[in-house]
Amino acid sequence: MAGRQTIGVSSVCVNFRQAISVQKWPPAKYVLRESDHPTAGVLATSLDFPTVDLRRLADTGAAAEEEASKLLSALQSWGAFAVSGHGIPGALLDGLLAAAREFFHRPPAEKLRHSNVVVSSSAAADIAGDANERFQFQPEGYGVDRVDTDEQVLDWCDRLYLQVSPPESRRLRFWPAHPPSLRRLLEDFTAVSGDRVAAPLLAAMGAALGFPEDVFSGRLGGEKAATYARFTYYPPCPRPELVNGVKPHTDNSVLTVLLLDPDVGGLQLLSKRDGGAGGDEWVNVGGLGHDLLVIVGDEMEIMSNGVFRAPVHRVVTSVKERVSLVMFYLPEPERNLEPVEELVDEARPAMYRKLKADTFADGFFDAFAAGERAIDFLKLRVVHQEASASTS
Numbered sequence: 001m002a003g004r005q006t007i008g009v010s011s012v013c014v015n016f017r018q019a020i021s022v023q024k025w026p027p028a029k030y031v032l033r034e035s036d037h038p039t040a041g042v043l044a045t046s047l048d049f050p051t052v053d054l055r056r057l058a059d060t061g062a063a064a065e066e067e068a069s070k071l072l073s074a075l076q077s078w079g080a081f082a083v084s085g086h087g088i089p090g091a092l093l094d095g096l097l098a099a100a101r102e103f104f105h106r107p108p109a110e111k112l113r114h115s116n117v118v119v120s121s122s123a124a125a126d127i128a129g130d131a132n133e134r135f136q137f138q139p140e141g142y143g144v145d146r147v148d149t150d151e152q153v154l155d156w157c158d159r160l161y162l163q164v165s166p167p168e169s170r171r172l173r174f175w176p177a178h179p180p181s182l183r184r185l186l187e188d189f190t191a192v193s194g195d196r197v198a199a200p201l202l203a204a205m206g207a208a209l210g211f212p213e214d215v216f217s218g219r220l221g222g223e224k225a226a227t228y229a230r231f232t233y234y235p236p237c238p239r240p241e242l243v244n245g246v247k248p249h250t251d252n253s254v255l256t257v258l259l260l261d262p263d264v265g266g267l268q269l270l271s272k273r274d275g276g277a278g279g280d281e282w283v284n285v286g287g288l289g290h291d292l293l294v295i296v297g298d299e300m301e302i303m304s305n306g307v308f309r310a311p312v313h314r315v316v317t318s319v320k321e322r323v324s325l326v327m328f329y330l331p332e333p334e335r336n337l338e339p340v341e342e343l344v345d346e347a348r349p350a351m352y353r354k355l356k357a358d359t360f361a362d363g364f365f366d367a368f369a370a371g372e373r374a375i376d377f378l379k380l381r382v383v384h385q386e387a388s389a390s391t392s
C-alpha cells in the first residue's frame, strides 16, 4: 500500500539523527545539489505579513467586515496569514513547545520506543525472515520522513507525527511518555486550536465567498474529520546554506495551523513575483510571538476549485535549534475530495478530479518523498478543451 512500504535496516539507522547534530559537516545524505541550495538564486526577504484578528472577525458590524476582507485578500494573495485574538493562553503555547523540545532532547533509545518504523506484523515477512522486510515505515510516530530511494536527500529535522482527532483514532503507543506534561498539553491545544481557530476560519472562508458557513466544513465529515499534529525539531546546523530543514512542499490538509518557535525563524513562503514572470522569491515568515500561522492546504485548493491556492513553503535551518508544532485539518478518510458544487459552473468548470480523501493522503506521502506536489503527482488537474482552445 502506498505510504507503507517496507524499508531496510539502514533506513532504520537514520533515526539516530541526533547523533549527527554534533558533527561539523552535514553528512552527504543531507547535502543538496548546488542548484538546490536554499541560498542559490533566490532572495529571502521579510515582508509585512497579513494578520487576521479572530476576535474582530467574530464581532458584528464594520470591524467584522474589515477583518473578513483582510482574510479574503490574505487567502487570495499568500494563501497564508497570521492570526491574533485567538484567546489561547500563552502559557499553553509556550509549555507545548518547551515540552516538545524536551522530548526531542531525550536519548535516541527512548524516542525510538515511539518510532515511525515498526516491526512488520505480516506473517510473510516473518517466514521470509529477511531483515529488510521486517521493518515497515508508517507515517505516525517519531523519526525522519519516509525514505524511498538511496538518492533521496534528507531534510535536516526529526519529526513526531500523531493523529489527535477523532479521539478514538489516537494510537497512544506513538505518544511520548516523557515529559509527562506533553500529552495533556497536546490534548488541550487540539481542543482549542480546532474550536477557536480552524472551525471559525473555515466558516469565515465560506462566508467570505458569499456561501453558507458550512460550505467547506460540511464536506469534512463532522466528528469523523481527521486532525494530525506534527512536531518538528531542527537540530542546530553547522552549514545552513547546504541543506533543507524541510524541502519545498504544500501541505496535506484543508487548513494547517502552525505554532512557530518564537525565537528562531526559518519558515519561508514562495512568492511569485509579477504573477510568476518576475521569478520566484522566498519570503521569511517573521517571529509571530503567540500569534498562530494559518496555511491553505492541497485539500482546500481542490475543494475551493482553485479559488484558494496552497502556497509552496519550506524551512531553512540555522546554527540554532528550532521547534514547531503544526496541526493538519483533514476530511474524514472515507469522504470524496472534489471541488464543492457551489464553486463549479460553466465559466469555471471543475479544475480537479474527484478521489477519496485517504487515496489523496496516501499519494501525498509518495509525492512528498519524491519532492513533488501531490496534485501534480496524482495528475488531478483537469485540462478543459474549451479553455485550452480559447487560449491557444
Ligand SMILES: O=C(O)CCC(=O)C(=O)O
Pocket: 230, 232, 246, 251, 258, 260, 266, 267, 313, 314, 315, 323, 324, 326
Ligand atoms: O516547521 C515549520 O515551520 C513548518 C513545517 C512544515 O511546513 C510542515 O511540517 O508541513
Ligand SMILES: [Fe+2]
Pocket: 249, 250, 251, 313
Ligand atoms: Fe508544511
